Amino acid sequence: MSDALFEYLCRMGDNTLVLGHRISEWCGVAPVLEEDIALANTALDLIGQTQLWLGLAGEVEGKGRDADQLAFHRDVWDFRNLLLVEQPNGDFGRTMMRQFLFDGWHLAQLKGLMTSSNDQIAAIAEKSVKEVTYHLERATDTVIGLGDGTEESHKRMQDALDRLYPFVGEMFIADAVDQAMVSDGIAPDPSTLRPDYDAMLDAVLAEATLQKPTDDFAHKGGKSGARHTEHLGHMLTQMQWLQRAYPDATW
Amino acid sequence: MYAQMIKSTGEGVKSLDDMEPEERAFQERINAGGKIEPKDWMPEGYRKNLIRQIGQHAHSEIVGQLPEGNWITRAPTLERKAILLAKVQDEAGHGLYLYCAAETLGVTRDQMTRDLLSGKMKYSSIFNYPTLTWADMGAVGWLVDGAAIMNQVPLQRTSYGPYARAMVRICKEESFHQRQGFDIMMKMAKGTEAQRKMAQDALNRFWYPSLMMFGPSDAESVHSAQSMAWKIKMNSNDELRQKFVDQTAPQAEYLGLTVPDENLKFNEETGHYEFSEPDWDEFFDVLKGNGPCNTERLEARNRAWDEGRWVREGLLAHAEKKRKTAIAAE
Numbered sequence: 001m002s003d004a005l006f007e008y009l010c011r012m013g014d015n016t017l018v019l020g021h022r023i024s025e026w027c028g029v030a031p032v033l034e035e036d037i038a039l040a041n042t043a044l045d046l047i048g049q050t051q052l053w054l055g056l057a058g059e060v061e062g063k064g065r066d067a068d069q070l071a072f073h074r075d076v077w078d079f080r081n082l083l084l085v086e087q088p089n090g091d092f093g094r095t096m097m098r099q100f101l102f103d104g105w106h107l108a109q110l111k112g113l114m115t116s117s118n119d120q121i122a123a124i125a126e127k128s129v130k131e132v133t134y135h136l137e138r139a140t141d142t143v144i145g146l147g148d149g150t151e152e153s154h155k156r157m158q159d160a161l162d163r164l165y166p167f168v169g170e171m172f173i174a175d176a177v178d179q180a181m182v183s184d185g186i187a188p189d190p191s192t193l194r195p196d197y198d199a200m201l202d203a204v205l206a207e208a209t210l211q212k213p214t215d216d217f218a219h220k221g222g223k224s225g226a227r228h229t230e231h232l233g234h235m236l237t238q239m240q241w242l243q244r245a246y247p248d249a250t251w
Numbered sequence: 252m253y254a255q256m257i258k259s260t261g262e263g264v265k266s267l268d269d270m271e272p273e274e275r276a277f278q279e280r281i282n283a284g285g286k287i288e289p290k291d292w293m294p295e296g297y298r299k300n301l302i303r304q305i306g307q308h309a310h311s312e313i314v315g316q317l318p319e320g321n322w323i324t325r326a327p328t329l330e331r332k333a334i335l336l337a338k339v340q341d342e343a344g345h346g347l348y349l350y351c352a353a354e355t356l357g358v359t360r361d362q363m364t365r366d367l368l369s370g371k372m373k374y375s376s377i378f379n380y381p382t383l384t385w386a387d388m389g390a391v392g393w394l395v396d397g398a399a400i401m402n403q404v405p406l407q408r409t410s411y412g413p414y415a416r417a418m419v420r421i422c423k424e425e426s427f428h429q430r431q432g433f434d435i436m437m438k439m440a441k442g443t444e445a446q447r448k449m450a451q452d453a454l455n456r457f458w459y460p461s462l463m464m465f466g467p468s469d470a471e472s473v474h475s476a477q478s479m480a481w482k483i484k485m486n487s488n489d490e491l492r493q494k495f496v497d498q499t500a501p502q503a504e505y506l507g508l509t510v511p512d513e514n515l516k517f518n519e520e521t522g523h524y525e526f527s528e529p530d531w532d533e534f535f536d537v538l539k540g541n542g543p544c545n546t547e548r549l550e551a552r553n554r555a556w557d558e559g560r561w562v563r564e565g566l567l568a569h570a571e572k573k574r575k576t577a578i579a580a581e
């Protein structure tokens with residue numbers, strides 16, 4: 001049981017860690033100053049959530065690892081984030097499409113966690129919901145604005161959607177860890193979140209004049225850790241470098 | 252300081268008696284500590300001088316994101332990453348307030364951005380130096396934000412209302428940045444041998460460039476005299492540099508680090524530190540575009556602007572479509 005809970009908390013924390021890191025790569029080079037500020041703000045929220053999720057994961061594990069040890073001293077196969085969030089930023093359109101696709105799932109997931117039987121999880125969810133509600137609003141506006149903008153922006157957003165859609169399915173596939181969470185009343189079954197998500201997606205894409213790909217194929221292997229993409233390793237070499245190079249130092 | 256070598260009218264300061272009534276009233280208001288607001292009459296020289304100064308300050312905040320952004324993806328802990336992200340976000344916010352303040356003088360942010368990207372407008376020399384180790388995040392906060400504060404605190408009393416108000420908001424955040432930078436330096440200086448070495452190396456590289464931030468001595472400058480009469484500039488460059496050294500030297504000692512200046516010593520009689528001047532040839536080289544990172548910094552800003560064009564155009568086109576639909580529905 002506590003193994004499954006540890007796994008589950010790593011999933012939540014690794015999603016926010018990896019996506020927060022990805023967005024922070026935009027620092028100082030966004031298309032417009034207001035976006036620099038908004039992207040930094042989103043990254044900041046996600047890193048803050050990471051501290052909570054991974055901090056709790058370390059407590060549950062009970063081996064004396066804290067959030068930093070989990071973030072900076074695990075290798076690729078121990079990461080439990082969705083494949084979607086480790087995808088490279090691409091252009092600003094792809095970054096915002098990835099954000100939108102993730103936020104829609106993330107918000108639904110967090111809302112489900114607010115009534116978790118685990119009080120600490122419910123508290124983290126409650127704090128995060130406020131932040132993520134805003135992330136989703138902003139990502140939605142951007143997807144609509146750029147989808148239904150110029151010919152070029154429309155094409156770039158359609159390309160982004162086509163490229164990222166195969167990573168949507170993994171968010172809703174329930175496995176043994178999820179089932180353990182459901183039976184303990186800790187977390188919702190992700191597959192039950194799909195219909196509302198699809199309805200939201202269809203509405204936004206219609207307004208954005210974008211076409212949802214017809215192929216529902218889903219890549220898997222992120223949340224189980226079984227098969228990440230090649231991109232995650234490169235991210236970790238950068239993110240973990242100082243900690244690994246100077247393991248006896250405190251910062 | 253984020254504004255260096257700002258040109259004023261280049262003419263001497265006029266006496267009150269030589270002024271037309273309008274200008275005289277303007278100057279008397281400034282002398283009495285009053286504020287000038289956007290709709291008030293102002294001499295053309297005052298307006299242009301302010302645009303140059305506020306614009307350069309804003310550009311410095313924007314370009315200043317880059318040397319620190321360089322370490323966000325390599326920050327050693329989640330806490331440090333969050334603090335650095337928040338700092339860089341603050342700097343972008345400072346840029347935004349300052350562009351807004353400059354816009355009240357009749358120039359657009361787009362125009363100022365184009366002038367930055369073409370190299371016509373400058374940003375502070377300090378951001379053309381590289382950040383090579385994590386200790387540089389400490390040194391930048393401690394020394395660079397520290398030097399910026401020296402100049403910005405008095406500017407809270409500057410004569411131009413929107414500029415003064417922007418400074419009040421900015422100063423609160425800058426003093427946080429400086430404390431956070433010092434905190435990083437503390438951890439490094441009291442850490443392992445390798446960390447101590449990084450801290451000393453960062454101080455060695457950032458000491459003189461920080462002194463250069465104040466600009467060369469301007470005791471004789473007609474530009475500075477005019478700016479000071481208008482209360483756009485509150486202190487001379489040498490005054491601020493001295494204040495900075497007086498504040499920073501004991502902090503370096505507290506950290507157990509050595510300021511890279513053999514001549515640095517406290518003078519009991521004056522109550523101030525004596526110190527060596529930075530290499531002003533290097534300063535002018537940096538201003539001319541020959542600093543270690545000028546090319547990369549401008550390239551990065553230009554790339555961001557060019558690659559972001561489709562985004563700005565797309566969002567604009569969408570807003571326009573929505574506006575038209577709204578009108579059609581009325």
Ligand SMILES: [Fe+2]
Pocket residue numbers: 312341342345421425
């Ligand atoms: Fe700033």
Ligand SMILES: [Fe+2]
Pocket residue numbers: 312315342395396399
């Ligand atoms: Fe700054």
Ligand SMILES: [Fe+2]
Pocket residue numbers: 342396424425428
């Ligand atoms: Fe700052």
